[in-house]
Each structure stands twice: as C-alpha cells, then as structure tokens.
Amino acid sequence: MQNVIDMCNHILYHSTIYCGFEEMTDDMQHEAIGLSLKYGDFAVGFVRVYLDIQEEIRNECY
Numbered sequence: 875m876q877n878v879i880d881m882c883n884h885i886l887y888h889s890t891i892y893c894g895f896e897e898m899t900d901d902m903q904h905e906a907i908g909l910s911l912k913y914g915d916f917a918v919g920f921v922r923v924y925l926d927i928q929e930e931i932r933n934e935c936y
Contacts (some may be wrong), residue, residue, distance in 0.1 A: 877913045881920045884909055892921075893928065
C-alpha cells in the first residue's frame, strides 16, 4: 500500500510536469528514478496508467 501512496504523492507533487506544462527538473527525475529502483515495474506501470488516463480525459474534452 505504501507504494501506491508514494506514487500518488509523487505524481500530485509533480503534476504540472506530468501534464506537460513544465519541463522535467533534476529533482523530479532523481525522485522518479528512486521510486523506480524502490518499487520496480510497479512504478513504471503506475505512471503509464496515469498518463493513459490523462490522455483519454483530454481526448474526451475535444
């Protein structure tokens, strides 16, 4: 359960980067790498699902 909490916190904290409004920072990249090392494929899969859902939502608006 901690993995879900950590990933949600990461995405919420860096939501403007994940939505494409800002460029990736070194701090964000280091945090993402740390989560990937800690949680493995779960972290990558979690972000992929999040980005897929965001894209679906954007497409529904147009």
